[in-house]
Amino acid sequence: DRKGEFQPRIVKKNQTTLSGDIEEKILSMYAKGMTTSDIEGHIRDIYGIEVSDSTISRVTDKILPLVKEWQVRPLENIYAVVFMDAIHFHVRSEGQIIKKAVYIAIGVQMDGIRDVLGMWVGENESAKFWLG
Known part of the structure; x- marks a missing residue:
């Protein structure tokens, strides 16, 4: 808005990380084989927010250390x-x-x-x- 009074509820102004709920949804969609652009579209439709492909990749890459840890247990x-x-x-x-x-x-x-x-x-x- 012009006065700068709008306060988003899902992704706050200047927020660089997503809430745990949104990250879980991204991981769930990724596990089901959706592309990053498909995930971005669904997040936009569900939450009304824009999430870049690089942000989605950053979220999905978080599980890689857990996978490696599981593989060598x-x-x-x-x-x-x-x-x-x-x-x-x-x-x-x-x-x-x-x-x-x-x-x-x-x-x-x-x-x-x-x-x-x-x-x-x-x-x-x-x-x-x-x-x-």
């Missing part, structure tokens, strides 16, 4: 049971939505606690993946 020496399966997801690849298989191994500790031992992306579900 220590595992148990023995698991009572190990389940192996594949889950199919639609993912964006080269501008197209395609179906990919995510192979997952879950170990059940002796006390019943379950650990995701690993996840791998494959072209499609096949026994050859587990044998190779």
Whole structure:
């Protein structure tokens, strides 16, 4: 406004970070395979605010250290049971939505606690993946 009295509620004036709620929404949309420009459009539609592609990338990049930490965590020496399966997801690849298989191994500790031992992306579900 001309008098400078408008006070935004969602993203405050001169604010450089987003609220946790908006960041969670961005991460959720990113995990579902949406592009940064798609996410920007949805945030604009939902909250009526402009969020740049670089801001969205900065939010999504925050999870990379957590992923690295998970990948190098220590595992148990023995698991009572190990389940192996594949889950199919639609993912964006080269501008197209395609179906990919995510192979997952879950170990059940002796006390019943379950650990995701690993996840791998494959072209499609096949026994050859587990044998190779």
